[in-house]
Amino acid sequence: MSQLRFDYTTSDWVVFAPLRKLRPHHAAVVEATHPDATASSTESCPFCPGNERLTPAEIDAVRTDPHNETSWQVRVVPNKFPVLTIEESNGRSQDGRMFQHMGGCGAHEVVIESPDHGIFFGQLPAEHIELILKVIHRRYQDLKRDRRFQAIIIFKNHGVGAGTSLRHPHWQIIATPIVPRLSRLKFVEATEYFDRTGNCLYRDLLHEELAAKERLVAANEEFVAIIPYAAHLPFETWILPRRQQPTIDLLQAEQFRPLSEILKNVLLKLYVGLDNPDFNLTIDMAPRGDEEKEYFQWHIRIVPRLTTPAGFELGSGMSINTVLPEEAAAFLREGDTGAP
Amino acid sequence: MSQLRFDYTTSDWVVFAPLRKLRPHHAAVVEATHPDATASSTESCPFCPGNERLTPAEIDAVRTDPHNETSWQVRVVPNKFPVLTIEESNGRSQDGRMFQHMGGCGAHEVVIESPDHGIFFGQLPAEHIELILKVIHRRYQDLKRDRRFQAIIIFKNHGVGAGTSLRHPHWQIIATPIVPRLSRLKFVEATEYFDRTGNCLYRDLLHEELAAKERLVAANEEFVAIIPYAAHLPFETWILPRRQQPTIDLLQAEQFRPLSEILKNVLLKLYVGLDNPDFNLTIDMAPRGDEEKEYFQWHIRIVPRLTTPAGFELGSGMSINTVLPEEAAAFLREGDTGAP
Numbered sequence: 166m167s168q169l170r171f172d173y174t175t176s177d178w179v180v181f182a183p184l185r186k187l188r189p190h191h192a193a194v195v196e197a198t199h200p201d202a203t204a205s206s207t208e209s210c211p212f213c214p215g216n217e218r219l220t221p222a223e224i225d226a227v228r229t230d231p232h233n234e235t236s237w238q239v240r241v242v243p244n245k246f247p248v249l250t251i252e253e254s255n256g257r258s259q260d261g262r263m264f265q266h267m268g269g270c271g272a273h274e275v276v277i278e279s280p281d282h283g284i285f286f287g288q289l290p291a292e293h294i295e296l297i298l299k300v301i302h303r304r305y306q307d308l309k310r311d312r313r314f315q316a317i318i319i320f321k322n323h324g325v326g327a328g329t330s331l332r333h334p335h336w337q338i339i340a341t342p343i344v345p346r347l348s349r350l351k352f353v354e355a356t357e358y359f360d361r362t363g364n365c366l367y368r369d370l371l372h373e374e375l376a377a378k379e380r381l382v383a384a385n386e387e388f389v390a391i392i393p394y395a396a397h398l399p400f401e402t403w404i405l406p407r408r409q410q411p412t413i414d415l416l417q418a419e420q421f422r423p424l425s426e427i428l429k430n431v432l433l434k435l436y437v438g439l440d441n442p443d444f445n446l447t448i449d450m451a452p453r454g455d456e457e458k459e460y461f462q463w464h465i466r467i468v469p470r471l472t473t474p475a476g477f478e479l480g481s482g483m484s485i486n487t488v489l490p491e492e493a494a495a496f497l498r499e500g501d502t503g504a505p
Numbered sequence: 506m507s508q509l510r511f512d513y514t515t516s517d518w519v520v521f522a523p524l525r526k527l528r529p530h531h532a533a534v535v536e537a538t539h540p541d542a543t544a545s546s547t548e549s550c551p552f553c554p555g556n557e558r559l560t561p562a563e564i565d566a567v568r569t570d571p572h573n574e575t576s577w578q579v580r581v582v583p584n585k586f587p588v589l590t591i592e593e594s595n596g597r598s599q600d601g602r603m604f605q606h607m608g609g610c611g612a613h614e615v616v617i618e619s620p621d622h623g624i625f626f627g628q629l630p631a632e633h634i635e636l637i638l639k640v641i642h643r644r645y646q647d648l649k650r651d652r653r654f655q656a657i658i659i660f661k662n663h664g665v666g667a668g669t670s671l672r673h674p675h676w677q678i679i680a681t682p683i684v685p686r687l688s689r690l691k692f693v694e695a696t697e698y699f700d701r702t703g704n705c706l707y708r709d710l711l712h713e714e715l716a717a718k719e720r721l722v723a724a725n726e727e728f729v730a731i732i733p734y735a736a737h738l739p740f741e742t743w744i745l746p747r748r749q750q751p752t753i754d755l756l757q758a759e760q761f762r763p764l765s766e767i768l769k770n771v772l773l774k775l776y777v778g779l780d781n782p783d784f785n786l787t788i789d790m791a792p793r794g795d796e797e798k799e800y801f802q803w804h805i806r807i808v809p810r811l812t813t814p815a816g817f818e819l820g821s822g823m824s825i826n827t828v829l830p831e832e833a834a835a836f837l838r839e840g841d842t843g844a845p
Contacts, residue, residue: 177735180824182825184828260734264735316821328816348821351515354514354515366513369602376601394600395604445819446816477677480658480789483681483687484520485520485588488524
């Protein structure tokens with residue numbers, strides 16, 4: 166039974182997903198004791214073909230042969246240890262005047278990238294990446310139909326240092342019953358910028374980055390990859406659409422291939438240039454209900470885990486970046502990934 | 506040469522402290538290649554008595570014998586690898602319409618806790634902890650005299666997983682030329698709460714926690730330690746003064762001993778109960794210029810590093826806490842630290 170609690174000091178909601186079977190002081194070993202975490206072979210891995218029975222009931226899949234269960238290319242299943250669940254209520258209750266919680270209503274899904282237990286996302290063919298992104302997009306659209314879900318967080322963790330507990334490559338999707346405070350704050354910034362200038366903040370930033378050139382990492386007819394001028398962390402890379410699209414709702418069929426190609430390209434550059442770094446990847450977009458407002462631009466954010474945030478970051482909320490974006494971008498631009 | 510860059514998407518300033526001598530892809534090994542990081546013996550440690558020449562010129566110290574350089578009990582020196590420096594300008598420049606930076610103006614000091622290379626903070630006598638806290642308070646007051654410094658971030662990192670690069674126990678103080686966005690946002694929440702209720706948000710929270718009792722960790726005549734109802738991370742512990750004090754400016758001489766005692770007590774409880782976890786400790790307070798407004802309450806925040814924030818946290822800004830505060834507090838309350 167999970168729940169969310171409201172933090173009056175920041176107006177954030179915090180997700181509480183207690184591990185009932187562990188004593189409190191064992192919190193440190195959450196990842197390590199995850200029952201599936203040690204599955205390094207295809208035999209015991211719940212995400213490998215032939216082990217479909219080890220996951221909860223399948224939600225979606227792409228198969229080469231609809232009559233052959235193990236013939237899937239991409240597969241979506243509920244997370245076996247969800248932080249939020251569809252069965253919980255989104256009702257709110259007071260535990261005291263300053264103590265408000267709500268039920269752990271939401272969804273937590275896993276998108277298994279391919280049957281291959283060990284292949285890196287960037288090494289998959291662009292056609293296969295396109296399949297994955299289309300499945301993720303379909304899951305997003307389906308989850309949006311549940312009006313209790315106020316936000317849908319799409320992300321990928323790569324490497325133990327980035328919080329991965331299962332080795333078989335996968336993405337995750339978490340639907341939350343509230344709009345995260347950070348999402349609201351970013352949208353307010355973009356809205357105020359629009360009110361002041363009449364322009365979309367992200368499109369103006371992209372326009373300036375395209376003119377400056379020095380922080381460009383890659384580009385094609387539909388997308389641009391940059392390390393932004395004020396990137397919070399070393400090699401933090403953004404992929405933005407050239408079209409005006411506040412969320413991925415407007416993503417068109419013909420954009421999936423160029424998106425797959427640039428994502429593959431950027432991830433391979435990071436893989437080769439930084440020797441397969443741990444990283445997190447997220448898709449940022451406008452909040453639910455604001456999809457039609459041209460103030461925001463959805464984008465992919467890839468953040469390698471190269472440094473350790475410490476007390477300064479915790480206390481100030483500020484980031485320390487040890488690599489100038491211009492230098493990081495030049496390094497990635499010039500790197501040869503062997504890809505076309 | 507460091508600088509700060511403004512992020513238009515969040516209104517955060519990001520600190521850029523590039524490591525000139527390292528190639529960009531070596532960012533990952535910042536901590537490990539820190540010249541002093543390997544000093545595990547007292548012989549080569551720049552913070553051990555007898556090695557005073559290995560640090561930049563001393564800023565402050567408490568000595569038993571003023572004529573004996575090595576007789577110090579607490580010592581403050583500039584950080585040898587500062588992220589911000591007193592020599593840099595706080596002037597702002599445009600690198601383009603959407604690209605604004607300012608000089609890396611600030612200060613970065615290290616407070617060496619004691620001559621002992623290996624002793625844990627919580628194991629120091631309360632009288633010695635009082636010396637440390639008084640030195641930190643004095644440094645805070647001195648740094649505040651420089652009107653270019655808009656915020657003074659006081660913190661301690663314990664353990665490699667919490668970002669420590671030098672083993673000899675120490676605190677750090679960083680003065681920044683801007684008020685961090687997070688600090689402003691928290692103060693706005695507290696101000697709006699005051700406008701609505703006429704009360705200090707933090708005092709009301711503390712009042713409710715004292716009444717509920719179940720999240721109390723420790724208390725004495727001046728301070729209370731709690732794991733807040735909506736703690737963002739497992740075992741996140743706050744120490745708040747019972748008096749109304751927006752910042753540590755108002756901290757009185759007679760409060761230092763009870764503060765030392767409760768801090769020692771809490772850190773020992775964490776040390777024993779969680780087997781010497783890595784942790785970060787920060788002191789949160791009202792922004793500069795708002796010290797007189799009774800909307801805020803300064804507090805110490807101790808956050809053990811028990812879990813790994815990943816893509817969900819990056820994408821949503823929300824936290825996942827795997828241990829209920831009530832259970833964590835009961836566990837710490839009942840733990841026997843062997844301390845009086």
